[in-house]
Amino acid sequence: MDLMNGTQVTVFVFSGLTDDKKLLPFLFILFSLIYIISIVGNIGIIALVYNSYKLHSPMYYFLSVLSLIDVLYASVISPKMIFDLLLVNKVISFTGCALQFFFYAALGASEDFLLSTMSYDRYVAICHPLHYMSIMTKKKCLCLVSVVFSVGFLQSSVQTSCTFSLQFCGSNLIDHFYCDVPPVLKLSCSNTFYCNMVTLCIVAIGTVIPFLTIIFSYMLILSSILRMTSAKGRKKAFSTCSSHLMCASVFYIGLFFNYLRPPSSVFSSQDKVSSIFYAVVTPMLNPLVYTLRNQEIRRTIEKAMHNLSAADRISSVFRHKMGT
Template sequence: MSSMENSTEASELRLLGLADAPELQAPLCIIFTFISLITLTGNLGMITLILLDSRLHTPMYFLLSNLFLVDCVYSSAVTPKGMARLLTGDKVISYGGCVAQLFFFVAFASVDCLLLATMACGRHATVRKPLHHASTVTPSVGVPMVVACYVWGFAESAIHTRFTFCLSFCHSNVVHHFFCDIPPILALSCSDIYVNEMVLFILAAFNVFFALMVIVSSYLFILFAILRMHSVQGRRKAFSTCSSHLTAVTIFYGTVIFMYLQPSSSHSMDTDQMASVFYTIIIPMLNPLVYSLRNKEVSNAFRRAIEKMKLLCST
């Protein structure tokens, strides 16, 4: 099947990208398998640590555990099929599989975007009133915010999926990407995609700029609060508290803006694929490291977990 009359007649698509050269497929498969194992171990390990240690049962770590869960899911929506394609050389994905992959990837990536903004508000409350943080950021506040992130993410994904797959496709069934994402799917359409591009731009811009506005506002208040601190140690602790989140925000939003907030005429398939690899595979692997390496509470919780395991093994 080399062409499609419309989306309803499509039975399969062919995914390209990453490596068409046979000699690169095996090394890339090994690399991505290794990264996926680190991603799953790191994110699920952090979730388990948060669940098992009662000292980490706080609203901020509740937000973090959701971030780790979302990273696992949206990375897993993309990487297994990509690794299987590198391993077997089978580039075909069913039409239904492509719809599902796009839906779940967009949904959880959107949730990730909003969770980072929600966490910025939590950081602000922590730095501004450290002694009253537990009474300010309570579960009655945190849980509805997280639920709202999921509701918006899935609603946005449903809109994108509906608008994308109601188009007519007649150029080809070859997707010049390593997974089903919106820009490369739109490139296959022979319909007028102006409305789709506007919907993509408006929703992505709302996600990104609303979230960034919340983050920048929160960190401006944080900066003012830090500058008012008289203790040098207090300032260092505040900066340390925020540095991991700022690192994650910079990496994630930088690649998302590059990928989705540029005109279709400016898209380069090779460049887009490199950006996509970064935020679908690399960022989910880095987040557990970013949030744990300089976090004394996590380090102490990990040490307590090791000590408990040693006690269990010795009895």
């Protein structure tokens, strides 16, 4: 598809986060730290899962995929947004805008469906523990992840092709800090009714189905936990679900505030704050939640830190002996 066919606009300009120049240095430092924590935290989770044999289970395999999505998801928006804080003219090409939205929507949808897949994994682990490994085989996990990415990228392809095939022949000022469908559609001089309906249907269906899957899974999980006679068993079951439940809650709170609400003609500062939370902060929270709430992850981190400390002491002793 030729994105430039029939359009006079070749570049878009972002309005940015704020017009207050005094805030820009603070925001630059803040969002740079958030981005660094997001990347380091999620790559750390991937490394832990890959290197620790105890974490080689479907639950942590899905967690490592979630961390991979968050690394890519944060990198689609944050670097450009941070760099723009230093610039007067926050410019992005038409094709660059389309690509940014494509990967942003694809990865967001993939995370949405992955969270529902993780809830299914928790349902099988708690409600059918004796058959867990026979149900959640390596092949099935790979198939589920493949479906997650396929649906996410297919959904994004439809939205992107619909939006960026429109005519853009007027203002090129996007009242936002990244390319998202609602502010971009406001700039089109074509009839946007069809694209608005497509976006609404895709976001609604792509949100409601995974959300209901999570709710239904946890209803069955809760029912199974309440039937357990052992208090220790109930506590362990709750602890294995709490991290995922918190991550899903954070994701859907941001999603609902960002998209599933009545549209307004003016993109307010509150809209930008909700977008920051959803697109920038959420990727940082997932590794923090699992680090703080998941005992197995914490034990693995503590063991790795202990091994590093021991290796450092041995290295120091060896260097001291070599010196003498």
